[in-house]
Amino acid sequence: MRQVINKLIRDDDLYGAVESAYSQGWRRMKLYFLTGLPTETDEDTLGIADLATNVIEIGRRHHRNPSVTVSVGGFVPKPFTPFQWFGQNTSAEMQRKINLLRDATRRRHGVDLKWHDPKASLIEGLVSRGDRRVGAVIEEVWRRGGTFQEWSEHFDLDRWVEAMAAHGLDIEWYVQRHRHEDEVLPWDHLDAGLHKDFLWQDWRDALDQVGLEDCRWTPCYDCGACTGASIEHIVASATPPAGGSQGTGVDLASGGAVPVTLSPRQPGALV
Ligand code: SF4
Structure with missing residues (x-):
């Protein structure tokens, strides 16, 4: 490994x-x-x-x-x-x-x-490789009362699932999907x-x-x-x-x- x-x-x-x-x-x-x-x-x-x-x-x-x-x-x-x-x-x-x-x-x-908590890792994965549409989801979670989401005692997976559904987005597509070499990634226009x-x-x-x-x-x-x-x-x-x-x-x-x-x-x- x-x-x-x-x-x-x-x-x-x-x-x-x-x-x-x-x-x-x-x-x-x-x-x-x-x-x-x-x-x-x-x-x-x-x-x-x-x-x-x-x-x-x-x-x-x-x-x-x-x-x-x-x-x-x-x-x-x-x-x-x-x-x-x-x-x-x-x-x-x-x-x-x-x-x-x-x-x-x-x-x-x-x-x-x-x-x-692996459920928290799921949302970390969403935020890590999300595109600009995920920005609206983060705001939606906040508007639904989801503050301090990185604190385990405040983290609420349901808020994220609901906010993603409200924006017609699929968590699995963002987090668990293997990408191909030729896929344009959301950060490709940035230079690290x-x-x-x-x-x-x-x-x-x-x-x-x-x-x-x-x-x-x-x-x-x-x-x-x-x-x-x-x-x-x-x-x-x-x-x-x-x-x-x-x-x-x-x-x-x-x-x-x-x-x-x-x-x-x-x-x-x-x-
Ligand atoms: S010296 Fe090392 S860090 Fe710099 S470009 Fe070469 S491989 Fe990369």
């Missing part, structure tokens, strides 16, 4: 960071995941439970009762990303995956599972820098699980982010840091030893 979303950290990077934190006195880890990603299988979903269990096992080397909070959010495709063509998972499918994970973590001592053909290729690479190395250590891919900005691409180093650019930077060869001594807080100190 990390190859698909181009988060090229390894298990060892994550476990190295966890080891460092637990060894310095921290007892609770917080890990954040997305569900509903392209190509995702139930095995990937259940892998979250295994990863959390491994984190707890590392914690037990340092504490009697370590804990890990696993927060799971539903994946919402965004414009100007390789996933702008991807049909988002239905809220029922996201809930099924969360239930799978809930059952898998239920008896794993120390693992605390939290999740974002990234070339659409680069994004399409990145999307195809993601489906083939081809991770793209960070361009700070590779030749330029001409993605468009700095093309034409009179910026010269100078490779900072031919060697990426330990753990990769998105990794922890922990030198795993040294066994994760952390030469830091914690000082007790001084009386009267503000922090």
Whole structure:
């Protein structure tokens, strides 16, 4: 899955960071995941439970009762990303995956599972890739009393469904439909820098699980982010840091030893 979303950290990077934190006195880890990603299988979903269990096992080397909070959010495709063509998972499918994970973590001592309401992810998907007609829907929801919709205690899916119906629009068409390469997207007239053909290729690479190395250590891919900005691409180093650019930077060869001594807080100190 990390190859698909181009988060090229390894298990060892994550476990190295966890080891460092637990060894310095921290007892609770917080890990954040997305569900509903392209190509995702139930095995990937259940892998979250295994990863959390491994984190707890590392914690037990340092504490009697370590804990890990696993927060799971539903994946919402965004414009100007390789996933702008991807049909988002239905809220029922996201809930099924969360239930799978809930059952898998239920008896794993120390693992605390939290999740974002998949119904809210549905509307986030609508707002994320809506066209100008959705603007009128947002106003309609507000006129029907729907304020603070991003607060879980105020969110009301029915208001959105009713407002969409009042404007003759279909939520599924906006949120769950896969787009074709030649479809004109509502934001195509805007320029965020990234070339659409680069994004399409990145999307195809993601489906083939081809991770793209960070361009700070590779030749330029001409993605468009700095093309034409009179910026010269100078490779900072031919060697990426330990753990990769998105990794922890922990030198795993040294066994994760952390030469830091914690000082007790001084009386009267503000922090
Ligand atoms: S150097 Fe700039 S244009 Fe080239 S791949 Fe990196 S961000 Fe994109």
